[in-house]
Amino acid sequence: MAIHFNEQTKIFHITTEKTSYAFCIAEHGVLEHLYYGKRIAGDDLKYIGNRQIYAFHAHESRDSRKFSAASVGLEVSVFNSGDFRTPSLVYDYEGNLDCNRLRYRSHQIYKGRKPIEGLPYSRENAETETLEVVLSDDENKVELTLFYVVYPSEDVIARSQVIKNTGDGVMTVQKAASMSLDFYGMEFDTITLEGMYLYERAQISRAPLKRGVFQNNSLTGISSHNRNPFIALCAHNTDEDIGEAYGFNLLYSSNFSEEVSVSNLGDTRLIMGLDHTGFCWTLRAGESLASPEAVMTYSDQGLGGMSRNFHDHIRRNIIEREYAFIPRPIVINSWEASYFSVTEELMLSLAKQALDCGADTVVLDDGWFRASTKTGLGDWRTDKQRFPAGLKGLSEKIHGMGLKFGIWIEPEMVNADSALYRTHPDWVLSTSKQPLISRCQYILDLTREEVVNYIADRITEELQGVQLEYIKWDFNRYATEAGSFVTPQGEVYHRQMLGTYKLLSILKTRFPVLFETCSGGGGRFDLGMLYYSPQIWTSDNTDPYARVYIQYGTSLAYPTSCISCHFTKGECTSGRKSSYEFRYRVAEFGSYGYELDLSEFSAEEKAVFKGYSEEYRKDEDLNLNGDLYRLISPESDKFCAYMKVSKDKNKAKLTFLELNATGLYETIVLRLRGLDPNTAYKNEATGEILHGSTLMNAGIRIGDLFGKKRSDGYAVTFTAVEK
Ligand code: GLA
16 A cells, blocks of 8 residues: 555655655644655654744644644645645635634545546556545534545655535635645755747746745746746755656646745745635535645656656556557648648648658648638638638548548637627626737637537537547637636636636547647646647747757656657748758657648658658657656757667667757767666667666767768667667
């Protein structure tokens, strides 16, 4: 069992293969956090709790000042309950705060897990176990259930909570985080993934934690291009390979908040969950509110170890099992090939040329129902002039050529100039007479069930009979003035997200195909979306030099197989030229495809592209199942290097990219990672056979590029020859 409860010490000890998480039932039934980190024996931890006496702290007991909620580690912290640190829960009961001291009542430990209704969550596997702890106030008006779901092999613990009104009055919740985690001490760096549109997650922001509160959040109605729900806390000396790293993420795709606060005592607290700005949720008698799920991991193998734990967890337990480990489509996408001027003729010509390049799925992006951003969203009527055979006819022709077919949709939106908006101006996410507009569109009010059903039915009708294998689901603006004609203001953002997940579930059931999600590039790259779509369009920036930063940053939290990357002209966002080889090397980092007008290329060039498709397929198992070892961060602005290694360590591929070709040609020695030290490997480029221990300690010299141009970047495969 991964979860133990010691009746004598009242300690809960949750273990994974390499980690321990412990808390206990302390004085007055308070849940006291004791430890999270490297695996330990765990039953002897009570001594660690802070029982020092501090002026100004308050106590339940009139006889002893030893126990105060303000100084001990807590599993949950309610505002106004004697703890002065950042709270994880803020609520009132009929305007009063008299029921905020939550005490242990009961717990259960069981195999498996319960779903979180309406929200994405880590899927159960054969090892999964759950600890459920119920707390309530003295008058039993408020009940809080904490869930700890354990994934032992991945060293991941998933946390969530449900708050319930068990009295007969009205309760208002102003903050309901998914988890709270306390650490004694503050010797951490925080790491977050900052960015913007066309530069998502490209700025790995690392800084020593200071006293005060550090916040990572989104207020855009999606997880956003600007910040990502992933956050890490690591030791100051942690690097890629060595040192302690804690990683956290949320299965949620809308406004989120992560607060890392350092108390006056120099202790650290992480609170993460729904962003509480403007949040106000009413619970009537018997009603409850479930939080999104937070996942956390720990590794003493540096940031690389942390990432690999998350990569495994995401592939094994978050992405749908049906898609997680199977080869992905090699798409040819029409967007950067012809933007809004797509026609049936152009698509058929693209399809023909896609065959020459080894692509297997033709994706009709935006433009099949409109000629510009101004109209069409919400109405979803195929432009019959440009697609005379309709989508059905086109899909049949494409299938007739031996290819698969995919389509782009943006279901959550409506254009201002659309029949839907004219008929239902109250169906958008704003109550203003003239809502703020972005990309000529508004967001549909998916807090309303009739809107979810309407748009699901409209899209279903339009796609009826189309032979589909792939759907690209986009979202191209931020929420502003997010209000609703029917839903209370404080509930709008979260109910909108629940409506979106509902819409995704409905359309996924009706169209059981591979979904790729997208949001103006990578504006909604999060675990919530990965629950529904095994891959996400990473960025509209397809300049390979910029992509190196974007993809590298993304890999801190997400496995390469879900990072969608296309071979494109490469210059559309930057005007910068790049070689085919370099573009391919960068694009094969994730799930591969093409997005350019293939008619501009000669037969010889297409043969080169076909070679790329074949190489991608040959090594795709490393993306789907392998381990990623980052060797050189592009933050150096000089080089980037990484390795993908199969789980059995029999195959590894090293990629080395030069970002700033100066002609200086420094030769560097690169120490490889992740190999078996006791196995000999063949360098498939040179035929040389070297031991894993040699490659990982003495390294290989990057300088002689096996006859290749250095600025093209290169990759070399190592294959185990003897154990
Ligand atoms: C977004 C996407 C692009 C493309 C366009 C279509 O920007 O990121 O890939 O689908 O929308 O309008």
